[in-house]
Amino acid sequence: MPAVLGIEVKLDPKWSIVSTPLFEAYWFTDGLNSGRRDELYSVDVGLRYSFASNLSLTNTVLYEGRTSNVAIRHYRDLRIGPRLDFAF
Structure with missing residues (x-):
């Protein structure tokens, strides 16, 4: 069950402030992970x-976290850096 919202605020024709909030939930119903529930945001x-x-260059700060009813699946991540985007 993913939910993504892309936000872009143009400052002028070349510059924009961008943001992409994301939420995903996973419920495992069979196999080795049966009963596991994860949430990623x-x-x-x-x-x-x-x-x-x-063609655009974006410099971003990203925070990501996962919660789970399986303790070893929890994590937090912080990334800072540039990204080069191509569209065809």
Whole structure:
């Protein structure tokens, strides 16, 4: 059950502030993970520069976390860095 919301606020034709909140839930019903329930959530915020309509560079800060009823599946992650995006 994923839920994603892409947000973009244009500052001018080349620069934008972007964010992508995400929530996913997994319920495992059979196999080795039977009964396991995970929730994954993340949010990032970044500044995007568009070189062209199909090429942009985004510098973002991303926080991601997973909770689970299986203790070893919990984690938190913080990533900071650039991303080059192509569209064809």
